[in-house]
Amino acid sequence: MTLPNHFELLATDGAARTGRLTTPHGMVRTPAFMPVGTAGAMKGMHWREVREAGADIVLGNTYHLMLRPGAERIAALGGLQRFTGWNGPMLTDSGGFQVMSLADLRKVSEHAVTFRSHIDGAKVELSPERSIEVQRFLGSDIAMQMDECVRLPAERDDIERAMRLSLRWAERSKRAFESAPDGYMLFGIVQGGDIPQLRHASAQGLVEMGFHGYAIGGLAVGEPQAVMLAMIDETAPALPTDRPRYLMGVGTPDDILEAVKRGVDMFDCVMPTRNGRHGVAFTRFGQVNLRNARHADDPRPLDEASTWPSARNYARAYLHHLVKAGETLGAMLLSEINIAYYQFLMQGIRDAIAHGTFEEFYQRTRADWSRGDI
Numbered sequence: 001m002t003l004p005n006h007f008e009l010l011a012t013d014g015a016a017r018t019g020r021l022t023t024p025h026g027m028v029r030t031p032a033f034m035p036v037g038t039a040g041a042m043k044g045m046h047w048r049e050v051r052e053a054g055a056d057i058v059l060g061n062t063y064h065l066m067l068r069p070g071a072e073r074i075a076a077l078g079g080l081q082r083f084t085g086w087n088g089p090m091l092t093d094s095g096g097f098q099v100m101s102l103a104d105l106r107k108v109s110e111h112a113v114t115f116r117s118h119i120d121g122a123k124v125e126l127s128p129e130r131s132i133e134v135q136r137f138l139g140s141d142i143a144m145q146m147d148e149c150v151r152l153p154a155e156r157d158d159i160e161r162a163m164r165l166s167l168r169w170a171e172r173s174k175r176a177f178e179s180a181p182d183g184y185m186l187f188g189i190v191q192g193g194d195i196p197q198l199r200h201a202s203a204q205g206l207v208e209m210g211f212h213g214y215a216i217g218g219l220a221v222g223e224p225q226a227v228m229l230a231m232i233d234e235t236a237p238a239l240p241t242d243r244p245r246y247l248m249g250v251g252t253p254d255d256i257l258e259a260v261k262r263g264v265d266m267f268d269c270v271m272p273t274r275n276g277r278h279g280v281a282f283t284r285f286g287q288v289n290l291r292n293a294r295h296a297d298d299p300r301p302l303d304e305a306s307t308w309p310s311a312r313n314y315a316r317a318y319l320h321h322l323v324k325a326g327e328t329l330g331a332m333l334l335s336e337i338n339i340a341y342y343q344f345l346m347q348g349i350r351d352a353i354a355h356g357t358f359e360e361f362y363q364r365t366r367a368d369w370s371r372g373d374i
């Protein structure tokens with residue numbers, strides 16, 4: 001059964017696309033970068049700054065929120081937007097990936113994944129039906145199917161087993177989602193590791209079921225960038241052109257530029273805030289590690305032409321001091337500077353595709369990154 005389409009393609013330039021995704025809590029301009037607010041907060045930032053930086057949509061996690069404070073509790077308090085104060089679109093991941101990377105004693109069966117909470121050791125079962133129920137309680141605008149993501153490198157048998165399980169879980173997730181009100185969306189997730197035939201089989205299976213959008217999963221799990229890009233080349237063309245494509249967990253600015261060039265519309269990654277907390281800034285001219293002693297006497301801001309005040313108004317010497325002193329303000333400033341840079345990059349990408357100048361944008365942006373004189 002085909003699901004309604006809330007995505008509108010506005011322009012294409014080669015395989016790159018720019019569009020608009022309408023959700024119950026607002027519009028999402030694509031290509032979009034979704035900052036990751038895992039446990040209902042953007043670490044080190046106010047939502048006001050996330051919005052001002054240009055983010056239309058943020059990501060939350062079923063795994064974390066169902067364990068603490070609890071999905072039913074968030075529903076009773078009005079849902080994620082009311083609970084957190086972020087009043088825009090939200091996407092929630094289904095939990096399978098986080099179980100495999102965070103929980104203890106986890107076990108995957110046909111029915112569900114079972115695990116012990118990393119918070120209090122309680123035994124938890126997460127089935128496709130429970131994952132969808134949690135995402136409905138959270139009230140997220142875009143829910144993800146429950147899937148199993150295999151880290152790479154992996155044996156073909158294991159990749160195929162997880163891909164076929166994920167297809168069966170896609171079916172169950174879709175059935176559990178059917179009662180959702182109009183406008184709320186469910187995305188399927190393509191698996192298949194680094195094996196083209198399995199990627200095609202997974203994409204075909206999901207498209208036959210029909211979803212509001214399609215994620216490319218099972219990547220950014222340890223494989224070289226070349227393998228990730230090759231799998232996007234195999235998968236994107238197998239997905240409908242009129243529906244959004246979301247590359248999960250990606251990535252660096254370079255990863256994003258390469259994936260947009262191959263037809264990807266949505267991204268999420270913890271890197272901007274995580275690297276910010278570790279003293280690394282993303283700028284138009286590449287990454288700057290403020291922990292490095294070479295910044296100790298440097299009065300220059302990170303980028304005097306930046307659209308983001310904190311990137312223009314603070315000396316590198318001060319940022320270096322804050323980072324070395326472990327001052328909270330250091331993590332806060334670098335988190336907002338990095339989120340702002342990622343959104344600046346996405347705005348540049350959207351404008352370039354809309355004007356048919358993506359190739360020039362791609363070349364100039366990559367040249368700026370490698371200037372190295374920063």
Ligand SMILES: CNc1nc2cc3c(=O)[nH]c(N)nc3c(CCO)c2[nH]1
Nearest residue numbers: 094097149217218219220248249268
């Ligand atoms: C950082 N790399 C990464 N690869 C991913 C791959 C997957 C995946 O295959 N499935 C699901 N449900 N989530 C994924 C996530 C979490 C998204 O932030 C990933 N994150």
